[in-house]
Structures are given as structure tokens and as C-alpha cells.
Amino acid sequence: MDVKEMLRRLHESPFEEIVVRAPHSGIARFALTAPGAQVSGPSGTWREKPGTAIVRLEREGAVRPVCAPQKGELIALATDKDGAFVQAGEELARIRHFLTKEEVLDRILREALHLFCAPEKGKYYFTAEVDIKVKAKGSRSVRVEDGMELFILSRMKRETTLRYSGPSGIVYAVYFEGGESVDAGAPLIGVCAESELPTIEDVVARVQSEWEEV
């Protein structure tokens, strides 16, 4: 895939649009009156504090706020529905969320790299030879190919070797740390073809230095 092209597209449109819809039917009463307002998403250590309330939906005497799911700017607000009965799924607002540097990098890497994920929960380590290589020269010195013994999965004193499956390439990113438990389905490594390495490195460097957050 063309990562440069992807970056160009992200530069042109550095945001994602989130449509806020009515979760259930009810009479809508808008808490915000006009587009253009800045809204914040859920916050707190456990994301326990809800985001900015956009609309309050009243149904049979029960009033529930509909809150912004992400930080951003309110670009559209269906104020014509203020005081009217709306059905579940109707669009109430639209938020333009500007992508952060981490989100951009995450998107690019998830597109460009092949992610090898943990098949089950446990602690993961590289096999001895690979581990030495990673520690001595960094993960990008490791070349992987399908069927290669790459990991040791350790769980409750039981150790099993795990083989890599996927396209050949070099390990661009390591997403786990030795000794820490990894959930099933979480990525362990990101692999890219050797030929694509300079391009990806270039793009990442550009994002790191040039991306401006709003």
C-alpha cells in the first residue's frame, strides 16, 4: 500500500466526522444551541466522566443526556428537531474530531504493518536467539518468516513456543514488554516488508515532526 498517499490524504482531511444519533426515541431538547461549539469526550482515569451533553432526550418522563463521544468541534446540529419527537437512529449532531499525532501514527501503522496478535492471554517473550538480537541491535534487525519460532508464551508456569504466521518481513514495532501480561487479541509485533521500511520510517518521522494538533 502507498503510505505516502495515505499521509497526504490525512493531511488534506486531518479529522474524522462522528455522527451523533438518537439512541432511542423521545422528545429532543438541545443543550447546545448552535454549531461551532467545542465539545469534549469522556474523561477521567476510567473514562467515567461523560462528555459534553449535546441533547437531552425525554421519553415518558425519563430524561437522558446524549453526550459527545469524542473531543472536537460541533459542525452540525439538528436544531430544527428541538422540542420535536425523534426516532431512534435519527441524526442529531455531527462532530469534527481532529486526529491527534498518536491516532495518525496508529492508523498508518495499522494499515502499513502486518500485526501479529496474541492468541491467548499470557506473558510473551521472544525466543532466546531473537531476544539476543533484539537487545543487541533492536527489533528491526530481526527478519521473520512464516512458521518461524518467535515467541515463548508463559502462563501459570506453563511455557509454550509460538510460531509466527504471516508475510515475511522485519519486525518494525514491538507492542509488548517481557514480564507483562498481554490480553488475547492484543498485537504483539508489527511486521513490514524490507522494501517498505524506508518509506514507513520517513512517514513516521514526518508525522512526528510536522503534525500539528488542534
Place this chain on the structure above:
Amino acid sequence: MDRDKRIQELGTRLRYIQDIFACEQNPDVDLLTARYEEYCARYMHLSAEEAARQLKTLEDLFGFLERKLERQLTPIHKVRIVRHPQRICLKDILENVYDNYTEIGGQDEYSIDPSMLIARAYITRKRGKKTYNQAVMVIGQEKGHGQEFRNGGSVKPWGNAKALHYMKVAETENIPIHTYIFTPGSYPIEDYPGAAQQIARNLYEMAGLKVPIVAVISEGGSGGAEAIGLADTRIMMSHGYYSVISPEGAAAIEGRLKEGQRATPELIARCAEALKMTADDNRAMGYVDWVIHEPELGARPEHYEFFRKLRKAVIASTDEIVLEVSNLRLFRSWALKRHRGSDVLDVYVRWNLDAAAKERLLWRRYKKFRRMAQHAYKEERHVWKKAMTQAADALGGIYSYFRYELLGRHQKKVTELAEDVHAEMQVVMSWPARWWNRIQEAFSRKPEPAAELVQLSAWDEGRGQEGWQYVSPQAKQDRAIPCPGARKHGCLDQWAPDLFGDFAGVCSFCGHHFPMEYQWYLHNVFDPGSIDEFFADVESINPLKFPGFDERLAEAKKKTGHKSACMTFEARIEGTLVMVAMLMAAFRGGSVGAAEGEKFIRAIERARRKQLPFLAYVHGTAGIRIQEGVNGVIQMPRCTMAVRRYIEAGGLYLVLYDTNSYAGPVASFLGCSPYQFAVRSANIGFAGRGVIRETTGMDIPPDYHNAFQALSRGHIQGIWDRREIRANLIQSLKTMGGRNLYYR
């Protein structure tokens, strides 16, 4: 050199005074500051004689003004004194009051909890040529002159557990315990063993410790103080405070401050005044036995005279306790009382107790706490009514004694004997019976096959299908109720009459429990018409004359129709008579004050006399009622002692939490029960989110206090569905409990 040292000492004294009178305009403090700075600037240019003369004058001025400032001290100044890093700490006391000591389980920060210090110490007493070394277990909070790792004397649950461990060691070794209270409050953390639950455990065990306990209070902050404060004699330092809550905490509640907002210094000072937390206030109310006078502006490590005074006080207190419960005490007891605190060292008292003295000690301790706080509630009842109740109680007790103790015991013995004889006979008869059966089988026809199961058993008609006895007023609203679990479980809105009527306030999709009124439980848990309330005349008052509290109390009484937050009654559950004390959230948040404590104790005493199971149903409690100050906090040891007496007499003490239960009551008479259950809706904890964040700086997850977390931490023994409370109580009465319950 000597002069430099003296100037430096004056500088330290000045900084101390400035700290105590912080942010206040005081002409005496200004004068001292000006004179000191002036002297420091000039003394290098003066002749030696002149410099020495002026230094002497300056020292005299310091002495004079310190005495003057002493008379101006207000409660908030005393709070600053006990919290000042220059205040004496437990290590100073160990060095200066005891003749030798070994610290146990800690060396500075290397300790399970550096804020709790334990030491085995001894006091040497000489009588003629003989020397006696009297061993003591010293336990107390250590603030360590501002050492950060000591957490300012805020003890974590495991620190309190360590204290309890060594109290039991002292009991095994039969040596007295001296506790020193230097704490602004306990460290609010729920991790096992749990702040509240460990304090409750400490109180429960201290109520039955068979060795003399002397407590010395410098900074007595609520639950943290109670964890080691249940003592036979309580001594208080004159500049200390002993309070239900810190003045800052009280100000945050009184000022209705939101999290992050800070109370004004004036409001904090007003609260400190209103809480009546000083030594003289506590002595006047009868919560401390002695007050030891400190030097001007509070004791600091260089005040050796004060340590001598403290040494005499703790020795005399221990002597007094031991003599009061000993057999041979005639002259020594008289001599001690006559020269209280002055010549104590001339009298020798052996500090270990014999078995009979230990029992007398426990009874003395119970009576001492039972007598407390009698002025802090009101009971308006006709004399004849009181007499009638007492007579009925006494008759009930006598009946129960004859029926279940005297006759019951013999009946039990006869039944047991009959059972044993029957079992023996069964063994003897089994041989011929077996032979007889074989012969019968050989001659009889083959039995017909067992009847096949041809129909399904009928559905068990639950109580819910029959309808509830009481319907909540919430069911009268014509509206839909959204469930908080909707996002996670996709619950649909429910119609209020369905939800609060048929479903008993339980979401039929996810099982979320909406709060219900206490009346719902009264009518739906107990047998209809079986509730017999008593002690309803015991009334909450405003013993400290806390500003504005009379009106709020009157409002609560009017709103609920009750005179206190505790309702005590006898009721039946499927025919079994149960004694119940209920804390109602509707009355001042279910907070516990003197009236509530008194009612609780009377109810549990009645349950003990009548040999009834006792249920503490906590519809909700916000903690100890702060406006009653120590009158409230003293209910923690008082009620716990009554609980211990009841459980030891063979009773079954069950606790059931509903809605929110926090702080003092959980950290004492509720948390000490071996059988604690919670309705699914319950939140159980020591301190709320705001207090935890304020004191520890930690952010806690949203479900930190919920019943499931409490169960995981081992604080409660089970979680019940509201609709099954009655069935679960019946089950509990059948399967748990003490040995002396009559229905067994």
C-alpha cells in the same frame, strides 16, 4: 558559641509561634518578630556584656509573651500545635518516659506501616533496695517530626492489624498496654483488611482484652484514634484535640463544598470551635479521665518536665486500674487516690492480673463506656412508663432465664442423653434387624418397580407473584425509568409502577437495584403485623449546641416522624422472633449520634436478655453525626462492646447493608459482625471518593465501594437480591448463629 545556640533556639521558638498563629494579625507575635530581628541585626556590633544583657531581656520577653499567647489559644491553634513537626512524637515519649525499649517490626521507613509504632518497653521502679522492671507494650501512631513516609500518623489497615496483633501478644504475656494517639485519622483505603473493617476488629478485640489499657491522646482524629483508643483510662494532653472529624472535613461538609474547593480559614476555625474538641471539653463531657497540662504553647521534645509528668500519669493510671480490680488493695488504693499524680512512684503495684481480676477488669471497662454520653440524648417518658418497661424487661429476662437457661439446659441434657441411648440401641439392634430383613426378603415377593415420574412438579409460587405487602410511593409516578446499566446491558426503560411495584425496584434486565424506602423492608421482610417498636422516645438532640443544627434536626424529625435515625423493634420472620435495629437513611443520612447508639445498645442488651437473634439492618448510614462531636464518635466503642457482650453470650448478630454505608458505624459495631450481608444496591466503605482523593491523592474507580468489590475484598459474606431478603434471612437463622438462641 553558647550565645549563638541561644539565639538559634529563640529563632526556632519564634518560627513555631509564627506557625501556630499563621495568617493572623497578632501584635504580640509582631512584637516578638521585630525584637528578634532587631537583636539579630545588632548584636554583632555590641559589646559582649551588652549583647548578653539584651539576649537575657529578649529571652524574658519570649517567656512572658509565650505565657500571654497561651491564654489566647483557640481550638484551631491547638489543631495547629498537634500537627506541628516540632510537637513531641512517640519516639520522644519512648526515649523520655520509659527506661528502656525495643521497637518491634520497624526501623524508620522499613516497616509494614511506618505510621504505627510498636515497642516493648519497661519502667523501672525502686522500692528500698529492690528494683522492679515493669514491662509494657507501647502502641501508637508515629508522626516522626514531619518524616514524610510516616504519612502524618495516618495508619493503613495493615498498621492497625499489626497493633492488634501485639495487643494480643501483650494479653498472652499478661502485661499492660499503653497506647499513644497521634493521628489525624485513618488512611482511607479499602484493600484487605480494609480501613473500616480493621478498626472494627480492633475495637471488638480491645473490648475483651484482659490486660489494663491506658490511652494517651494528643491528636485524636476519629476512627484512627478509636483503633487503639478503647482504654480503661484515657488521658489527654491539654493542647491536644479529640474529635469526630478534622475541622477541615467539618468545614467542607458545613460549607457544602464541592470537591477541589477549599474552605475559608474562618469557617475551619468556627467548626473547630463548634466541635468542642479540646481536652477541657472532652474532660467536661466525661470522655477522658485526666488532662495533663503541657508547657506554654504545647509540649516539644525539649520539655523534659512534661515527660516526667506524663510518666507519672501513665504509671499512676496503670496502678489505679490494677488496684481497682485486685483483691488486695486497701491502703495502696487510698494512697494513690489521695496523691493522684504526685507521689505515685512510692507505691508499688504488680501489673499482672489473676483470672478473677481479669473478669472484673472487663466488666469495669464495659460499665465505664456504658455510662458515657448519657447527657447527649433526650428521653421524655413518664416515670411509670419507664418503670413498666424496666419491669417488663426484667420479667422477660427472668422468663428467658428459667425457660431457656435453667429448664432449657436440663431439657437439653435429657434430650442429648436420650439421643445417645437411642443411638446405642440402634447399633445393638442392627444385627438381629439385618438378619430379620434378609429372612423377610427371602420369603417375600419381588417388589414392584418404583412409580415412574409422569408429571412435572409445580412451580414454586414465590412471594413476588402474590404481590408485595407494601408498595413504594415511587410506583405511583406515571413515567418510564431508565436503568443505569442500559449502556452496558441494553436494558429497556421500565414503567415506574411495574419497576417499583411488582419488580421491587429491581431492573428485570440487568438486576440493578434502585433504592427503596425503609418501609418497604419493614412490610415485606417481616411477618405482617408482627413489628413491635420500642425505645421510640429516645430522641436525638444537639448536645454541642452546634450552630444551625437544631433546625435541621427538627426538620428531619418532622419529615420522618421519628425522633432518631435508629428504629429498634422486635419482629417475626416466619414465626421466629428477631430483635432488629434499623438505621434509616431518611433521617440525617442515617448518621449515628448518642441517641442512635443508646438505642442500639439497649436493643442488643434486650436481645441478650431474651436470647433473641439480633439483626442490624442498615438502610443507609453516612457515618457518625459530626455535629454531635465526640458524643457521636464514642458510640463506636460503646456499641462494639455491647455487640461483643451479646456475641459472647451466645447470640447471633447479623448485619444487612443496603444503599450506602460508610465511616464510623462500619468501622465499629457493624464491621465487627462475623455475618455481614449486603443487598445488591449497597456501597460499603470507610471514606467517600472526595475524601480519598483529598487525603491520599489517589483516584478511585467508579465501582470502588460497591458490594461486589466489598465481597471480593472479604469485607462482607454475601450479596442478596432484594426480593430474596426474607428467604435468605430465614435461611440464615436456620444455618448460622450462636449457641444460646432459643429457637435452635
